[in-house]
Amino acid sequence: MIHIKKYHTNNQYMHPRTIEEITILPGKNRSGNIENFSSITIRPGDTISIVGPTGSGKSALVNDIEIFAHGDTVTGRTILVNGEQAPEDFVRDPAKKPVALITQNTKCLADMAVEDFLEMHVRSRKMTDERIVEKTIALANEFTGEKIRPGVRMTSLSGGQTRSLMVADAIIISNAPIILLDEVENAGIFKEKVIECLRTHQKALIFVTHDPVVSLLSAKRIVMKNGAVECILEPGDEEKEALAEIIRMDQTFCRMRELIRAGEIIRSVNPV
Amino acid sequence: MKLIVIAGPPSAGKTAVVKQVIKRYSGEKRCAYLKIDVVRAFEDEELAAEFGIPTKKVYSGDVCPDHVGILVMKDAIGWAASERADIFIVESAGLCLRCSPFTTQSLGIVVLSAISGVNTPLKMSAMLALSDIAVVTRTDLVSQAEKEVFREKIREVNEGLDIIETNAVQGTGLRYLFRAIDEQAEISDPEKIVLKGAPPLGVCTICVGKKEIGWQNHFGVIRKLEGADFLFRGD
Ligand SMILES: Nc1nc2c(ncn2[C@@H]2O[C@H](COP(=O)(O)OP(=O)(O)OP(=O)(O)O)[C@@H](O)[C@H]2O)c(=O)[nH]1
Ligand SMILES: Nc1ncnc2c1ncn2[C@@H]1O[C@H](COP(=O)(O)OP(=O)(O)OP(=O)(O)O)[C@@H](O)[C@H]1O
Ligand SMILES: [Mg+2]
Ligand SMILES: [Mg+2]
Ligand SMILES: [Zn+2]
Ligand SMILES: [Zn+2]
Numbered sequence: 001m002i003h004i005k006k007y008h009t010n011n012q013y014m015h016p017r018t019i020e021e022i023t024i025l026p027g028k029n030r031s032g033n034i035e036n037f038s039s040i041t042i043r044p045g046d047t048i049s050i051v052g053p054t055g056s057g058k059s060a061l062v063n064d065i066e067i068f069a070h071g072d073t074v075t076g077r078t079i080l081v082n083g084e085q086a087p088e089d090f091v092r093d094p095a096k097k098p099v100a101l102i103t104q105n106t107k108c109l110a111d112m113a114v115e116d117f118l119e120m121h122v123r124s125r126k127m128t129d130e131r132i133v134e135k136t137i138a139l140a141n142e143f144t145g146e147k148i149r150p151g152v153r154m155t156s157l158s159g160g161q162t163r164s165l166m167v168a169d170a171i172i173i174s175n176a177p178i179i180l181l182d183e184v185e186n187a188g189i190f191k192e193k194v195i196e197c198l199r200t201h202q203k204a205l206i207f208v209t210h211d212p213v214v215s216l217l218s219a220k221r222i223v224m225k226n227g228a229v230e231c232i233l234e235p236g237d238e239e240k241e242a243l244a245e246i247i248r249m250d251q252t253f254c255r256m257r258e259l260i261r262a263g264e265i266i267r268s269v270n271p272v
Numbered sequence: 273m274k275l276i277v278i279a280g281p282p283s284a285g286k287t288a289v290v291k292q293v294i295k296r297y298s299g300e301k302r303c304a305y306l307k308i309d310v311v312r313a314f315e316d317e318e319l320a321a322e323f324g325i326p327t328k329k330v331y332s333g334d335v336c337p338d339h340v341g342i343l344v345m346k347d348a349i350g351w352a353a354s355e356r357a358d359i360f361i362v363e364s365a366g367l368c369l370r371c372s373p374f375t376t377q378s379l380g381i382v383v384l385s386a387i388s389g390v391n392t393p394l395k396m397s398a399m400l401a402l403s404d405i406a407v408v409t410r411t412d413l414v415s416q417a418e419k420e421v422f423r424e425k426i427r428e429v430n431e432g433l434d435i436i437e438t439n440a441v442q443g444t445g446l447r448y449l450f451r452a453i454d455e456q457a458e459i460s461d462p463e464k465i466v467l468k469g470a471p472p473l474g475v476c477t478i479c480v481g482k483k484e485i486g487w488q489n490h491f492g493v494i495r496k497l498e499g500a501d502f503l504f505r506g507d
Contacts, residue, residue: 072447091445092435092436092448094416094419094420100416105412106415107415108418109389110389118417121416121417125420166415169416169417173417
């Protein structure tokens, strides 16, 4: 499958912000058969979820995107940037890398205060905006119910707080145009808020997920099976009612969770 | 035959990287492997069983493994050549962070684990300064911020060093390592291989700055590839 180039970008001068699109070209499934699609295009502002049973190759797909595979991973897929092979520094230079991958395994090991940790990242990028740490923490706090204080230690953050902070760090400090989240849904993180925020920041957001809300909120759904893309769904309005209902249910869950956390007795799922 | 020397702290992921290299070249190039460790090592048996390649190990006991590596290197190159290896991989336990096992006519790879704390690169300056490539493992486990800071610290020690980040278990991102191996020149003259740097002050002829490989070129406590004992070679 040949992808038609829109323009000729000189790789050397390509900057993360100039990403027009990412193209996924098919590889092979575990049995060695070519995947059943011609190409998948991802543009800034897109939300895509990747679903499928355990072991179906969801993480392998986001890993391919993260390193801009060119036929050199187990799946044999190729990932193009603006129709071309990604320049080497997109893969190797963190300051130029246009993708940020956050997984369940991603941890912060440094035993330092949140603000010092972010400050360290800002310094390594040689950025100068003085309020950037503050902005990052404020954004993280929009994603999580439990507020993060700048002076608290990284190691004492909850799972939800850590994930929120990493997403905010990827958006503001790394400023990556494409954000890959591998099963980071977590009781402590407001998924709708994250999706909405990434849309307004014109980021492409790709979720590996088992979560119905996240799946239905994404405009496109890639279904994986046996190491390969099985099909690509774009349900549009077809799922509108189901989405509204699942969001209502999710809100009920959130409310109950808060009440349980607050030590209340739950006598009804839908209290009046 | 190409020579690859891999060093780095215990459990950094050296063998995980070696396995990816062997996998990448299987069916194409013949690999041979030598592990130099202090008291215990299992890689020789593991790699021989998994990939069916010729392997060997040497224990250095009380002596710095990097020193022993140099003593046995000449014998070992002869052994690997007799096994008709195209790529000879030497993994050094690298416990002694004062030394560096890297030689001329080889690709020197230092392996560091991203979870070992952001200051680790500063503690391994000898090894980092003389290596050709740094492979940072376990980048699957740490935040982007820590990855970047880790890189910065490596650059502080060796500014021009080629840095490759990987999940060594999966082999992600290693395409640039394979490219460096592809581009690495064959050993041209084993007689002329020398250590890249002078080791710190010590007690043997290597410590005093004699860089030639092979016990034949050294005096004092020496070591041959075959036979587990240290010998004394006086002059
Ligand atoms: N998650 C993860 N695990 C890794 C990575 N690299 C190595 N490991 C694991 O870490 C453990 C130690 O790795 P080894 O490759 O044996 O380390 P080594 O440097 O050869 O260790 P010694 O030779 O004993 O000093 C193994 O269980 C590996 O599977 C990585 O990039 N990510
Ligand atoms: N096309 C493929 N060909 C060969 N191996 C593959 C392919 N796709 C994935 N794999 C391998 O299969 C294993 C499972 O895949 P992966 O971890 O991506 O599954 P997953 O869908 O993320 O599962 P989980 O829901 O448990 O996280 C991995 O070791 C991966 O490298
Ligand atoms: Mg997975
Ligand atoms: Mg090992
Ligand atoms: Zn030493
Ligand atoms: Zn010595």
